């Protein structure tokens with residue numbers, strides 16, 4: 001099982017979550033919301049064989065943490081994975097969009113400079129602007145649009161640009177989310193939870209809850225859950241092995 005967007009460091013008991021992730025041989029991308037959490041999350045993950053840490057600056061935090069953009073860029077040489085980054089145009093964040101845009105453009109340019117990175121990208125309420133930013137910096141690497149919520153037209157555009165998509169249980173309970181997932185190129189779909197922020201029946205989703213997304217995708221693709229799991233695992237290998245991304249120093 002694969003959770004390509006999880007805030008491992010933000011669970012109340014991250015060691016306990018990590019323990020089960022290791023026991024279940026899961027592949028997890030632990031995304032950080034600020035580059036200040038980078039070292040601590042690396043330390044937390046330790047030698048866990050299939051857990052990777054992504055270097056991020058959540059767009060919702062850019063207003064108060066804009067000065068951390070340079071820190072993020074200076075750490076880029078140490079990792080293949082960036083996230084989460086992006087833009088948030090929802091009402092509570094809209095007033096910082098200009099600053100968010102500046103930060104995103106800066107980060108994408110820095111990713112391009114180091115040879116490209118695998119990037120977990122947030123685009124709530126700002127899909128078109130995120131796609132514009134990615135399009136104007138094609139050497140930034142391979143974007144994985146997390147919890148995509150744009151229009152079908154945006155989706156078509158993102159797919160044509162070579163974007164990947166990570167979808168989770170919460171997204172796949174809505175009619176719109178299901179319709180979008182159905183139209184995503186099957187060989188570029190990955191699973192995620194966005195835990196502990198995203199919830200299910202009032203409880204924070206944990207990485208192993210991607211099983212719910214796998215079974216929803218199996219229904220969409222009209223195959224059984226084992227075959228859906230295999231498809232997602234194959235997609236993940238393709239992303240990690242052949243992503244247009246340079247190795248870190």
Ligand code: MN
Pocket residue numbers: 005007084194197
């Ligand atoms: Mn997130």
